[in-house]
Amino acid sequence: MQKTAMTSAVQREVLHPIYIELLLHLAQNKGVKPHKLVSPKLADSLKFRHKPATFFHLVERFMELCPDKYLPVNFGRQSDLAAAGTIGSAVMSAPTVRDAFEIICRFYPLTGMSYDINYKRTASETIVQMDMSDPEVPSSARNFLLESLVHSWAGCYKILRGEEIRIKSISFDFQPTTPSDYYREHFGAEVFVSTGRNIVVFDNYLFEQANLTRNSSVHSRFVARCEAALQRYRGGVTCSQIVRRYLKSENNLTSAILASIASSMNISSRTLNRRLQAENYKFSQLLQEERLSRACELLKTSAMTTAEIAEQLGYSDASNFRRAFKKWVGFSPSEFREKSPELLNGI
Structure with a gap:
């Protein structure tokens, strides 16, 4: 019964079109012709919300056509909060990095991507655990997207703070394609693989920083819109x-x-x-x-x-x-x- 519910979620037209747009943009930059991934007829239907299963298939296809170990980096780094609609506006206008991250965690369901994101705060660290709950997601696409999620957060942080993020450690339950040296050089992070969990650990001070893009006069308005959209997404409005x-x-x-x-x-x-x-x-x-x-x-x-x-x-x-x-x-x-x-x- 549980699997049936999950399968229907993958097949419902709930995925935000920005993911396809980012994938096609990256494919073009890598020299992969768009028609190799998606036909013109299908491309028109993907301009609005569509089935996640379609996107997961395109991710696998792209990885076959372009076996580049830095693909998750490039895909995640394309994050453009300004193009992310109301959620992006709510994140950019948030007072602090922690406020922005809490908005990301709360409203991720609106994207249609089946991420599970939870975090806890200790005396000195913020520990973020991430996964993809849907068993219908192909393992290669899942690993690609979980790894790219880390780089997406890094891109968001640079927009909010104007500087590169520092990460204490990263754990994956799989072998990432991005070399560990990249994580050490860009984030100062140690990478642990095949740990059974997907965890990113930050120092608390990063989350208490004020955002350069904060705007208190519009923040509550965008959050209210996200709340209304989330209730409707869950069938309550x-x-x-x-x-x-x-x-x-x-x-x-x-x-x-x-x-x-x-x-x-x-x-x-x-x-x-x-x-x-x-x-x-x-x-x-x-x-x-x-x-x-x-x-x-x-x-x-x-x-x-x-x-x-x-x-x-x-x-x-x-x-x-x-x-x-x-x-x-x-x-x-x-x-x-x-x-x-x-x-x-x-x-």
Whole structure:
């Protein structure tokens, strides 16, 4: 029964498209023609979320075409947090390295990659244990991806801190392709193989460093979006609820925001509209609801003019806002402001 559940996870279209993009980019750099890995027809379907099994097959194929012992290094080092969507933005805006790493651990399921990442903190060290839980992952692809994960973390750290990371030790339950000398030279790490565990050990001081890319004004917003996406991924939140949460987090409400929401969910705008329709909603309806709610709040609690409110809500001019508001509420914005608190609270 357990194996059936795991197998279905591998076959579901849950893998983030960035992994295929990174693999194809590396293949091109190594002189491997993209069509050797994936047909043009299949490439189009991989622009959105797809089956992990497809990616694992491509990894094995790439390793056959390019037997380079530094492939895990090159694949992991391609990490570009700016291209990693909402998760990348949450990581980059985090206050410290530890905060960033905790975000990575918590929201890795959103990538669709079946990593198991856990860590514990001692008096002087942070010990990270990693593995891939899915038995359907081919062993060669698993080993490649676990090794590349270490180099991915190193690439993330360099973005966050502007310097190379130092690692105390690394243990693999397999024989890595990257020579041990590379780990010693670049990370100062001793490498132990065939230990039965995959563990990376860091000094605690590395995790307490402030990130150069931290941004407190947007960090909580990106984390909230990740939380909403994670709940939906686990089946706890509907598509319309995610859209509502996203709209509430935006400063400027425009119809163009549809593309941004779809991008944060790693789907196309057309797919987002289709999923909303399945829940008997339209994006324009949800946008209108949020505009109404925010307009009422601003009219009650702020001294902003009608024109200023219209601009913040994404209207091209104040007259359009006034017409829309009166249609929603039955009063003009100025009349709404003049009404009694009892009436306002009832709308």
